[in-house]
Structures are given as structure tokens and as C-alpha cells.
Amino acid sequence: MTEFDTRFEDTGERRRTSDAPLSIHDLLDGETVQSIAQEAWSALVGDDEFLVPLPGGLPDDALSSWVEIVGPWTGTVVLTCGRSTAEALSRALLKEHAPPVLEVEDIEDALGELANVVGGNVKAVLPGPSVLGLPEVGSAPTAGSPADTCRVDLLWRGESLTISVQGAAGALTDPHENNQNEVPL
């Protein structure tokens, strides 16, 4: 059962002629991120659940979940929405399997799992081999540099939700260091 040949094995690797660091904009676009997220929503949240590409305002209490991708391109895939949206998402995800009372851990876990699903599929579009980290949840991590960030602003059931695929270079830059690559916002 496990015997198979790998004649068509796809390493997913794309070579660049220069050694310049890969920018996310060379690797994927917002449309791809949105279609990955839409597949996750259709399958897991509900087959009649649509993500509409319209910007909205995130509330102050916004919650984020993210997974790290380490490979030829290194960065994080961050999903951010308001707490009430995160709770509605958790209920939609669990459907009849939801416990009567959703605890904070349930909501964080569900939001983390959505970041994992979107992140895993984003990783598969990027050149490999890459490693996917475990999901983390909390306040939104520092925004990446626009030059290496692909962000989509979406509405789900009329509520704002953003997905940001952001390079580590911008996100992890220490503000006290010489930020020669940082683009001012």
C-alpha cells in the first residue's frame, strides 16, 4: 500500500538567479491568499460562508493567531479579527460539536487552528522545503514591512478579518537597530 514511485515528485522549489532575499510579492498574491482562506471557510466554517474582499475596521480588542513558516521565505501567516468574530468563528467551526459554554481556550484554539490550516496551505504555495510552526494566539504581532507583506482585508458575516503573510525581516526588526530595510508607514 505504501509502495509508489516518485517519478513526478515535485520539490516545489523555485530557483532565483540572484541571491537577493525572496519577497512575498514574488511568491504569491492577495488573490491566492483569499482563495486559500475561502477554501478553509467553505470546508470548515460552512459551505455557504463567504469571505468578501472589502476593508473594514478592526475593533480595539482584536485577537490574532499566527503560524511561522521557516524556509527559503521566512515569516508568519497572521489571522486577525475582533473577539466577538473569533467567538462566532469558533461556534461555526465546531457546529453541533461545540460545548455549551465556549471558554477562552476554545476560542483561541479554534482561531489558532484556522491560522494553521491557512498557513499550511500558504506554505505549500511557497518554495520549499519549509517548516511550519505551531499556532500561537494573542495580540497582533508587529506588522511586517510592506515590501514583504501580503495582506488581505476581508469581511466575514459583515465583520472585519485580515490575513497577513508577512516576512520575518520586517516583523522581527529591533527598533534600536539600524533599520535600513524598513519602509516607513
Added chain:
Amino acid sequence: MTLTATSFDWVRALVHKESAIVLQPGKEYLVEARLLPIARQMGITDVSQFVESVRSRPDTDSTRRIVEALTTNETSWFRDGDPFTALTSTVMPALLAARGPNERLQIWSAACSSGQEPYTIAMLLEDSLPNAASRVTITATDLSREMVERTKAGRFSQLEVNRGLPAPMLVRHFTRAGNEWEVAPTLRRMVQASECNLAAPLPRMGPFDVVYLRNVLIYFDLPTKQAILRRVRDLMRPDGWLFLGAAETTLGVDDSWERVVVGRSSAYRPLKGA
């Protein structure tokens, strides 16, 4: 807002006229679910409102999209694997013994949807009968232009490859293409896709050695079922094999077929002299 009776009746009449498929009363939910994405793309959130706008001013593009949305199905690859197992275990060996060594074999996937069925056949032939695979042409047809284009492209979403495609076959016959999966070029070359409405006179095709006409007849009324079976028979070799869906039969519909048991599946063969 639920679909009004007038809207539903108009959609039923349209679908029947264009595809001969009968939408039973009570299928309002199906109409709502299938048409909502199209309505939303046009900026309308209410299916009744969308249907009324098309009804008051029908254009061929909108009506075609309505018919396609209601007549195409999400397909699984091997969900009902028996008719495919029968192909490699019984049908192909019998045909290879009966035909000359250089004779081509023709298989017809008569409602190919987005291509799962013709590529399933192609994968099985390449895996089980690699020497014979080069002699086989698979004709894939569908009512929907969009489905024919998708079959030609041979690209499938993550959700589609999750539906009953064995993982060893996925890695053997597909490569990643962005966030989709693309079937190998050797298999794409075996499959020729074109539009074809089974409820209307058929184009010149065949003659076919094997026909897969699965989960198509269930949508049609009796006279249309009889007409389709007659047309299909006209395009088949006298010793050909027809596979229908698990819930379908020629019995009580058209008595010019002989039902034969092949493994755990049933096939139908043209009765001689009928």
C-alpha cells in the same frame, strides 16, 4: 428570504427546457444553495430577487449559468470504486483479447463534470495496464462549458483532491500548481474533452468500447432516459460495456440491454438483434 413559488417554477421550467432535467417540488433548497453564489457575484443577496431579474430580462449567459449551477455536481474520485475496478479486472482484459494488437480502444466518460471520472480511468489504466494505456482514447463530455474547460485544464483544488482520491495516486499522478493540483501531462493527453448535451442529438463520436454514464439518468424523465440510452447505444460497439450509477438501471426503461455482473458492479451490454 425564501424562494417564491413563481421563481422556483420558472427555474424548473428553464432547467427542464435546457437540459431535460426534472427538478422535483421540494428542491427549493437546492435552487437556493446553488444559485446564491451566482447571485452574490452579481451583487444580489437574495436568490428570488436574482431569479426575478433574470426572468424579467433573460440573457443567454445568465440562463446558462443557472442551468449549469443546477445540473453539475461535486464529484468524488473513487467514492463508488466498483465500476472502475471492473474496468481493469474484467472489461479491459476482455476487450484486449477481442481486438487486434494495434486497434485503438475508445472509452467515453459521458458526464465528466470537472474531470474526476476521465482522469480516474486514465490513472487506473496507466497503473494497471501500462502497455494498453497508450492504445486508449478517453472522450470526456459534459453539458457545461465551464466543466469541459476545467477537464481540459486538469487542475483540481485542494478540496477536490481530498474527495476520494487515494493519496498514493495523488502523489504519483499530480504535481502542485500554486494552490491547486495538476494532473500529469501523459494523462491529460489521453483525455479529449468537449461539450455535449445528452438530451439532444449527439455529435459523431466513437464507436465506444466502454461508456461511463453514471448518475445522469436519475435527473431525467422516462422518455428522455429512453432517448439517451438509444443514442448511447448507437455510438457503442456491439460488444461494448455500459456502466451506470449505482442507483440506475436500464431495466424497465429500455429492454435492448443485457445486465451482466462484473465483480461487485453491474454493467449493461447491447443485446444482439435488439
Added chain:
Amino acid sequence: MRALVIDDSRAMRRIVTGILEGLGYEVQQAGDGREGLDVLDTGWIPDLVCVDWNMPVMDGLQFVSAVRSNPAWRSVTIMMVTSESEHTQIVRALAAGAHEYVIKPFTADAIRDKLALLGLLPEEAVL
């Protein structure tokens, strides 16, 4: 029939468990590969294990290798259920001894179709 569902996300454990119970399975859960092996060590041998890839303590690939190295667990069918979706990753999982592979996101139908392929769909669940 028995199934063991291993995933570090409790939401995902609940979803997969719900689908399998709906098909007639008796299900136990574990939060990582190590906990999964602990369940097997109790002698409760499932027909099916659905296991995630990326988990703390012991990941799904290590779990698959561990199960395959123990002849007592030879009858267990392993299906990876993970968001790891690169071609090479699926090849690695199959080479390690997983029988099937479901890519997240998935629908209940996808799980049912895969079980049908594996001959692990309880008879009464065939729709």
C-alpha cells in the same frame, strides 16, 4: 469499530471525533503523538488512527514511525489529517507507513470517502 484521533487542537479533535462518531465509530482522543502511543499502550487497539502532523512533544510523522515499528500494532490503519499539503510531505508520510492522507481543510464527505477507500466505513453508514 474504534478510532483514535490525535491532534493538538481540541477544536479539530472535536470535529474529527464528531464525524467518526456519526459514522458509528467508538473514539478516543489524544493531544500529541506521545499521548497517542500511551493510548495504544493500554491495549486499546483502534482500527483507525487519524493523526495531525505538527504537534508538540511528538509529531505525527514520528508517531507513524513508532506505530509501524511495533508488530503488535500492524493492523492499525493510519490516516494523516493535516494542513501540511506539499507533494513531498505526502510522499514522506506514505513512506513512513501512513495509509491515507487528508489535507486540511476537509469536509465530512472527504473523511467518509477516504474511509470508503480504506474499507473502513461501517456498513450502516453507507449512504
